Amino acid sequence: MHVTRRKRGAPPAAAPRLLQAVVTVVLRRRGVLLAVPLLYLSAIVFLAGKWGLDGASPAVVVGITAAFRRRPPPAPGSVYKSSQVFEKLWPMMEADSNHTNALMTAWHRNSGQKWQSCISKRVNNTGLPPSNGYLIIEANGGLNQQRISICDAVAVAGLLNATLVIPMFHLNSVWRDASKFGDIFDEDYFIESLKNHVRVVKVLPEDLLEKFDHNLSSITNMRTRAFSSKSYYLQKVLPTLLELGAVRIAPFSNRLAHTVVPRMQRLRCLANFEALRFSEPIRLLAQKMVDRMVMKGNALSGGKYVSVHLRFEEDMVAFSCCKYDGGIKEEAEMEKARERGWKGKFHRNGRVISPEANRRGGKCPLTPLEVGMMLRGMGFDNRTMLYVASGKIYNAKKYMAPLRQLFPLLETKETLASADELAPFKRHSSRLAALDYTMCLHSEVFVTTQGGNFPHFLMGHRRYLYGGHAKSIKPDKRKLVLFLDNPNIRWDRFKRQMQDMLRHSDAIGYGLRKPNDSLYNFPMPDCMCKQPNG
Incomplete structure (x- = not known):
């Protein structure tokens, strides 16, 4: 019996007839005419599969399939790219010496805004009834x-x-x-x-x-x-x-x-x-730490220093559900931390977790690197004395290294106080926080990175001490993630954006309490009186 062999790689003879029949049926139904392109592409994929099975190159199948599977690129600010931005900008940061240290020029006093405490004048001292x-x-x-x-x-x-x-x-x-x-x-x-x-x-x-x-x-x-x-x-x-x-x-x-x-x-x-003042043991050690910090910075900045409240502890990173650049290992560690601390809270029915949306929304804790780049962009150079107030930083060896590279004159509780001095405070988180609070209260510039009660009280206390101005930097993280999203951003543009943020922080340093605000954050006008000009 004679058998006609189909050439290798050729489609079956029935396939073209099948395709023609499908198209004919569709064309007879004008109501489904818009479906023709989709059906045609489906047929092409089907035929490509046949060709691939018969030995032809599978590249056609891979290419067509990838076209359908390709996801749109993430929205700007969705992915942590700060390490890439740092690699690009670091040489320019090092070479840039054409500016004065922002530590000396951060705040511009408004002559029309002069406030001082007047609690003693306002509180009634007429005695107490039974x-x-x-x-x-x-x-x-x-x-x-x-x-x-x-x-x-x-x-x-x-x-x-x-x-x-x-x-x-x-x-x-x-x-x-x-x-x-x-x-x-x-x-x-x-x-x-x-x-x-x-x-x-x-x-x-x-x-x-x-x-x-x-x-x-x-x-x-x-x-x-x-x-x-x-x-x-x-x-x-x-x-x-x-x-x-x-x-x-x-x-x-x-x-x-x-x-x-x-x-x-x-x-x-x-x-x-x-x-409310801290107990004597806290006050004595805190004052020693402030004195040591000022002494170290006397020659460079007249004793002035920047303090940063850094919230990058493991539980904070885990709770945020944000992704950084630690890969699978980091994701596994964060999942364990969430389960350990919150027992299934993040896996309840109906709960949607979107690390990308969290980052775009400014809800992700800033890494030490991001804080460092922001400050360098604002004009705080590598001669700036920097105090970091924090708990135990997650993966500190990795994440603190670039901040120390950016600010070599970095200090913490552990560097300003000896192990013996800190011994009575160990395992007492509130007492350790009191040391950090005092260090941040007396800094020339305070930087808050994540919100919470610590900066809430501290900024109000600084307003109370410094004539109504918080002298604090509270970055707009929704804007910041956009600038840290582009590894090709130019240094001069990055600096300009960061300096705009610093000017904004200066402008909002004074603030009167609104009805839904707390006086612990905004002590004016309840706790302070405006002074006449002159």
Whole structure:
């Protein structure tokens, strides 16, 4: 029997007829005419597959398939490219010496904006009526979350004419610091500073303790809503206080509205900016650290230095769900950290995690490298004294190296204080945070990188100390990621953008509190008075 062999690589004879039939049917139906290109391409892929199976080059299949599978490029700012940008800009950073150090010229004082503290003039010193009872609160969270609770409690005690018992600190599962009030703050100074405004005692009197069987949990706990108003405390809490002689509010975190009557605001000011000072062991070591930092910088900058609150600890990076350049290993470490800290929270039904959207939205913690490049672009050169306030940096060997390359005169708690000096503070995160707080408070420039209570309080405290100006850099991270997205960006353009950011930070350094703002961040006009020009 004679068999006609098909040439190698040729399509089956039926295939063209099949394609022609399909096209004919489609053309008869004008309603589906728009589907012709799609059907045609599908047929081409089918035939290409046949050719490939018969030994022809598979490149056709690969090319066509890739065309369909190709994803659009990520939106600008979606991917971490800062390391590539640094490699490109580093030689130009090193060569650029045609500018003065921004440390000496960062802030331009506005002659029309002069503010100073006037709490003592505003707080009534006419004496206290008999107490209505005792207020007991429990402060939770880290150092500055506790600070909010303490100052708000002073204001509430003043409103209720209650005697405030020195606040108890709740042992937080994240901070894991068992410190008591007196370990962090100066109890006697706190009581003395408030004595003409609010009564404060260290413990309940014995007769009241006996009434409650020496068990504070037996005292009625008023479950207070967050950001409660003055009227809530007068209508709900005061009657119970008068009836029982003592009330307890636990937890007491953000339990008072931002805007309350002026007298309560002034008590907040007095508590935060005057009555609360750190305990003697913290004050003594912190002052030594500041003195050592100033001494090291005397010859270069007259003792001035920049402080950076760097939030690049493992838990912060993990919680952000952002990706950096550590590859599969880093992703696995972050997944373990999330599971360890939040037990499946990030895998709940309906939860969508988008590292790209997080980065574009400015929600990713800045790496040490990104902070360093930003500061160099702003004009802070390699002679700048830099203090880094932080916890344990994630993968510090890798991520801190470029920041030290950019700023060789970099200091931390561990370099300014000896191991023996720091020993009493180890395993006490709030006490260590108090050292960082003091170092940042006295710097010429403060840089915040991620938000939170630490910069919230610190910027307000700096406004209070420095005539109303925060003297702080708070970068717009949504803009910053765009400039760090282009490895081919020119150094002069990068500098121009960073210097615009510095000017913006200078312009917003002064700020009056708005109704929904906290006076701990914006002490004007509640805690400060504007001075006449001249």
